[in-house]
Each structure stands twice: as C-alpha cells, then as structure tokens.
Amino acid sequence: MAFWDYANPTRFLKLVQVVLPWLTGLCVVAFAAGLYMSFFVAPEDYQQGQTVRIMYIHVPAAWLSMMCYSIMAVSSLGTLVWKHPLADVSAKTAAPIGAAFTFMALVTGSLWGKPMWGTYWVWDARLTSVLVLLIMYLGLMTLWRTMDDPIKAGKAAAVLTLAGALNLPVIKFSVDWWNTLHQPASVMRLDGPTIHPDILWPLLVMAVAFTLLFFVLHLMAMRNEILRRRVRTLRLRAASAAHPRSAVATAQPAE
Template structure:
C-alpha cells in the first residue's frame, strides 16, 4: 500500500482507477434509480416519501465516511508528513461538505411532510449541521495559506479535533431523545428495514461511494498538478528574479 504513496506512481494508478470508479458509479446509480422508482414499494406509513431515503441515507453515510477518511489522512500528514496524505485530506473536504449539505437539505425535504417541520434543533440534526460547519472551516483554513505544505499541519489538527463530532453524529439518536429516528440499518440485531427497500438502498449507497472515490481520485490528481504548477512558478520566478506568484 505504501508503495502507492508516491505521487508519480499514484498518478499512474489514477489513470485507470478513476474512470473505473466513475463507470461503476454510473452503472450502480442507474440501476439504483431504476429500483427506487420502478421496483421498491412505498412505505406503509410514509408512502412515496420513503424514496427520499435512497439519497438522504447514502449522503449521510458519505458525509461521515469522507470525514473519517480525512481524519485518517490527517494522521498520515501529522505522523509521516507524507504530501499525499494532505493532498488526500484537501481533496476530500469539498466532497464531504457537498454530501453533508445534500444530507441536511434532503432531510429537511423529508422532514416537512413527515414531521410537519423543516428543522428541529435535535441532537442528530444539530450535530450534522456542526459537521457541515467544520467542513466549511477546514476548507477556509486550506485557502488561508498560500503554501499548502504550511497549511497541512494546522488543517490536520483542526480535522482531528473536529473528528470528536463524528461519533456524536452516529450515536446522537441513542444518547438523546431526538425527533430523528434511531439507526435502522447498522444496528444490533440487524437492519429493521425490509429487504425490498434495503437492496435499493445499498445499491444507491454503493453507487454514491464509487462516485465519491472517483471525485476523490480526480481531486487528488488536480491537487498534485496544482502543487507542481506552484513549484514550477516559484522556480521560474527565481530564474527571473521575480517574487513567485501564488497559484492558490
């Protein structure tokens, strides 16, 4: 695995892995959408609104997965100071923020017809909003530094500090009384959702995960290029005796 933690080798790997992830994502999401609208039944209580679950739940899982991956990358950045680790963390932030935003808005769109309200300040909803704000803070911190190598350490520390919120999001429905329902898929005693809904949910979640992987790889490749552009611009400026122009 560490063999691939070399930017040049990583770029070779991305050349075939990224299109493969994108194709897998398109196929799975296409199949998933067919199942959602043509195969899966309506819920006996919620009716057709249960169909919002097939995007809300994968978005929520990916919001947490992206942050967990970002925290792992931050450990790699702090402990081994590996440049690919902070490239990975930086590329994940906007993807995670987008999925968290999607989770919040689709949750509101599901909540209004089912709960009678767009929003309540319960532990689950509030902790997911905090997660979104942490993502925004991390992205802001990345852009606050001209030199990404100097930004890596403070961003990694902020990311690891923000990771405290991840188990709070996951267990908020168990620790506090919330309007949001408790876990119904990953729980002791197995999923409480019927198989006819569980299958399309997993297909949609797998498609969204493949999409996240494709976007992450593409983001990492672009970030590697951005750093090369920055280094070459500095090299050019040194040759010309001019101050280097920031590419950030």
C-alpha cells in the same frame, strides 16, 4: 508495499489514469441500478408513503458525510505520523466533497421533514449533528484557503481534523442527550424502527453507488491538487530564476 509505491505523485497520476475510467463506469452502472430499484422496485412505506424514496439518497449521503470525515482523519494521521506526501492532498480534496455530501444529507433530510414533520427544519438529533459536521467541514476548508503554503496548511488542517475526529463522538453523544432532554422521542424517525429487505436492498445499492461516486470525485480532485502544486512549484522556480536575489526567500516555502 503498495501504499508507499504511490507516494510518488507521478506514479499516482498514472494509477489514476488507469483506474478512473473503470471506477466511473462502475459508478454509472451502480447508479442506474440503484435509481431503478429505488423508484420502480422498492414499495412505498406503509407509514411514510412515497416519501420513503427520499431515504434512498438521504441515508447514503449521510453515510458518506461521515465516511469522508473518517478518510480525512486517516489522511491527517498520514500527514502527521507517516508523513505520506499524498496524505494532505487527500485530506484537502476530501473536504469540499464531504461538505457537498453533508449538504445533500441536510437538504434531503429537511425536504423529507416537511411532509413528515410539517416543517422543513426540526432540531432533531441527527439533523443537528449533521449541521455541526457541515460547519466543521466549512471551517476546515476556510483554514486551507487562508494559509498560502500547502505544507503548513496541511499540518494545521491535520491537527484540526484529528481534534474534530476525537470530538465528533462526544458531540454526537451530547447532541443526542440534549435532544432527548428537550423533545419527546418523535414517532417518525429518520432511520425508522426496522428496515424491511425490500427497502434495504435499494438502500445498499445506492450506498455503493454514492461511495463509488465519492472515490471518482476524490481521485479527480486529488489529481487536480497535484497539478496545482506542480504549477506552484514551477512558478516559484521561474520567479527565483528571474530574481536570483529573492530566490532564497521565495523558494523556501515551496518545500
């Protein structure tokens, strides 16, 4: 099975070497097409005017912020259940990228909100959920950073990621409930009532472009992480060769 063939980091690095240029090319093409469509093809919205063009980056960024967490959750299952050696590499490197996309979704959402709502920030159900998601990403990244041993950190982060994944629907539901309780349903919603095909096509192309961008960045970051662990193992080996007595103490956590 291909899934297990690439459990070997060296083989995975070779695969990345082959796939990455193609993926990058596709990503650039998709972005060129998506940006052209969203600026020159898509009409302005009768309600939102030209500001609808912010949607073409806001919606894909929001979509990726959720997709990235799903990938982290699946990777965490990979760490805990299947013990796939690359799973925690994938989970660790996805977190900063997911945080970046979540940040983009927040920034574009609030830049859209200023002309539409009159303020940069509204405690809208969507924006609030995304903010909570950002906090979860940042917490996970901090947890990764505070633990020295990558294997232990990977398992701890996997537990937290899965607990978060179970809680995310509950958080979403309760934030929606809280929002309807405290605010009348706003006329102008971030998703809009119905999506016209003229708007849908650029949105879809941009979503594909963002997804490709995510995979390019994720593969690059995974390659870095594999190299980092290699460096770590080699340093530990060098240290244990230099000081044979402390070898047992230092070499053990490397595995």
